[in-house]
Amino acid sequence: MSNSATGIPAPYSTADPSSFGYSTARTRWPIIVTGAIDDISKSVFQHGHIKSKVDEGCSIIATLQNLKKEILEGAELCPLANDGSAEIASFNQNLKALGKPTWHDSPWLFCECYLFKRISTCFSLSEHWKSYDVFMKQKMDTFKSSKPAVAELAARYRSLVSALKKDHASVAQSGEEVIFQEIFEICLWGNATDLSLLTNLSYEDIQKLQGSEARKAAESNILVNDLPQVYSKLKQAQQAEGPSPRVDIVLDNSGFELYVDLLLAGYLLASGLAREVVFHPKNIPWFVSDVTPADFGAILGVLEDPAAFFGNSDDGILEDLSFLSAQLEAFRQKGRLSLRTSSFWTLPCGFADLPRADPELFAELRESHLVIFKGDLNYRNLTGDRAWSPTTPFVEAITAPAPRGKIEQQLSQGYENTDEAQAPSMADLNVLALRTCKADVVVGLLPGRDEELRAATNPEYATLAAAGGSPAPSVSEPREWAWSGKWAVIQYSQAR
Numbered sequence: 001m002s003n004s005a006t007g008i009p010a011p012y013s014t015a016d017p018s019s020f021g022y023s024t025a026r027t028r029w030p031i032i033v034t035g036a037i038d039d040i041s042k043s044v045f046q047h048g049h050i051k052s053k054v055d056e057g058c059s060i061i062a063t064l065q066n067l068k069k070e071i072l073e074g075a076e077l078c079p080l081a082n083d084g085s086a087e088i089a090s091f092n093q094n095l096k097a098l099g100k101p102t103w104h105d106s107p108w109l110f111c112e113c114y115l116f117k118r119i120s121t122c123f124s125l126s127e128h129w130k131s132y133d134v135f136m137k138q139k140m141d142t143f144k145s146s147k148p149a150v151a152e153l154a155a156r157y158r159s160l161v162s163a164l165k166k167d168h169a170s171v172a173q174s175g176e177e178v179i180f181q182e183i184f185e186i187c188l189w190g191n192a193t194d195l196s197l198l199t200n201l202s203y204e205d206i207q208k209l210q211g212s213e214a215r216k217a218a219e220s221n222i223l224v225n226d227l228p229q230v231y232s233k234l235k236q237a238q239q240a241e242g243p244s245p246r247v248d249i250v251l252d253n254s255g256f257e258l259y260v261d262l263l264l265a266g267y268l269l270a271s272g273l274a275r276e277v278v279f280h281p282k283n284i285p286w287f288v289s290d291v292t293p294a295d296f297g298a299i300l301g302v303l304e305d306p307a308a309f310f311g312n313s314d315d316g317i318l319e320d321l322s323f324l325s326a327q328l329e330a331f332r333q334k335g336r337l338s339l340r341t342s343s344f345w346t347l348p349c350g351f352a353d354l355p356r357a358d359p360e361l362f363a364e365l366r367e368s369h370l371v372i373f374k375g376d377l378n379y380r381n382l383t384g385d386r387a388w389s390p391t392t393p394f395v396e397a398i399t400a401p402a403p404r405g406k407i408e409q410q411l412s413q414g415y416e417n418t419d420e421a422q423a424p425s426m427a428d429l430n431v432l433a434l435r436t437c438k439a440d441v442v443v444g445l446l447p448g449r450d451e452e453l454r455a456a457t458n459p460e461y462a463t464l465a466a467a468g469g470s471p472a473p474s475v476s477e478p479r480e481w482a483w484s485g486k487w488a489v490i491q492y493s494q495a496r
Helices: 020-046 051-073 088-098 108-124 136-145 147-192 203-210 212-217 227-239 256-271 293-304 306-310 317-333 351-357 359-366 375-382 394-399 449-457 459-468
Strands: 222-225 246-250 276-280 337-339 370-374 431-436 488-493
Touching (some): 020 051, 020 108, 051 108, 088 108, 136 256, 136 293, 147 256, 147 317, 147 431, 147 488, 227 370, 246 256, 256 293, 293 317, 306 317, 317 337, 351 359, 351 375, 351 394, 370 375, 394 488
Parallel strands (some): 246 276, 370 431
16 A cells, blocks of 8 residues: 555554554554553552652552553544643644554554653653663563573674774784674674564563674675675775764664663774764653663663672673773763654654654764664654565665655645755655564665565465465555564665
C-alpha cells in the first residue's frame, strides 16, 4: 500500500498479520508492561516505611495493570494526560488525526512510541516517582552479564590506543582503515542486546552474541557495508583545512551497546578522525533499553569504579577499564566528548520531520561531518517505518518528503510555499545507519537478495520458488528473516 499522491508506501501496521508489528502488539508489549509492573512492585516493597510513596506506587501499579489489559483487548488508544512535557501535544494531535486507532490497528511505530510515552506519564505525573526508570535495573543487570565481552574489548582498546600514542604514523600506515572497520563492526553488533526484543534470552545467550567469535561469524551477514565511503569522508575532513571533524551519535541501547559506543568515540578522538563527538540520548526511558542521560552517567560510573560493579578481578579488566575511563574523562574535560538532549527523539514522527519539528537541532547536525544513527529503532524512524521495496536506495527512503497527510500536517506550517526539492531535509546531513535488522523495513538491498533470504527462512516460499522460479514477494508475505537481528546493514548517505 502507498500514498497514491506521492507514491510513498504506507507505514507498517499492527493490524497486518504479515508484519512483525502484529505479534509485537499482541505478545511483546504485554510482556514489557508485565516486566515494568514487576519492577515497580519490588521497589514499592522496598519503600514500605514511606506510606505516601507506597500508596502512589500502588496507584502506578494499578495504572500499568490497566494498560496491559487495554493492550491485550486491543482497546482504542486514549489521549495522553498532560505531564507538561513537550511531546504530549504532538501525540494527542496524531491520535486525533488517526481517527480511532486501537492497539491492534494503528501504525506500528507510532503505537510503540505511544506505549512508552504512556508508561512514562505514569511516573512523570507522580510526586515521589517522577525520575524513576522502571527499566534501569534490567539495563544494568544485563550490562553486568556482559563482563566477558566488556573485558575483551577494554583490553583491545587499551592496546590500540597505546599503540597510537607510541607511533601514530606507523599504525595509520599499517592498517588504520582495517582498525576503523573493526571498531565500527563491534559498534554494529553491540546492538544485539536490545532488551525490548530479546525477552526470552538468558544472560548466557546474550554473552554468546557479544564475543569476538560471534562478530567474526556474523561478518557475512552484513548485507550492505558502506564503511569505505565513511572512512574516506572522515579522512578527507581530518586532512583538510578548516574545522576539525565532528561526529554525532544518535544513541540506541544502554548497557553493552552504550559501552561499545563509548569505545567508538574514544577511538575516533584518539586517532584524530574526529575532534569532537556528541552523543544524543533519549530524555525519558524509551523502548526498554534506550539510553537516557542517567544511563550515560551510570555507565561512566561503572568505568570509573569497575570493582564496585563487576567485583574484584585478577583478569586485568579493572586496569583496562580504568584506562578507558581516564581517556574518556580527559576528552570530557576538554569539551571533546559531550551529551546533547532533545525532546525530538521521543516525538511520534519519523526523522524526515526533523527540519520542521526541531530546526535548532537540525541546524546543529548540519554542522557535523557524520551523524551516526544506531540501531533498529533509529533506522525505522529514518525510513518512516514504511513498506518500501527492499531495493529502494537508502538515500531515497530517508530523504523522501513525509506525506502531508492528516498526521503530518501540523508539522508543515511555514513550508507551504517552499519548493520541496529545496526545503531542508535529511538530504542535508551526512547520515550513517548502523543497524541489526529487527523489524520489517529494509532498503538498499541488491535485486533478488530479499527473495533469497525469504526462501532461506520460509519453507513454503522456497518450495514455490523452486517450482516456478523466484516469485515476487507480495505485501502479505512476512519478511521473517529481518526480525531476528541476525542480519545487518551499514548504510551511508552523503549530504547534498
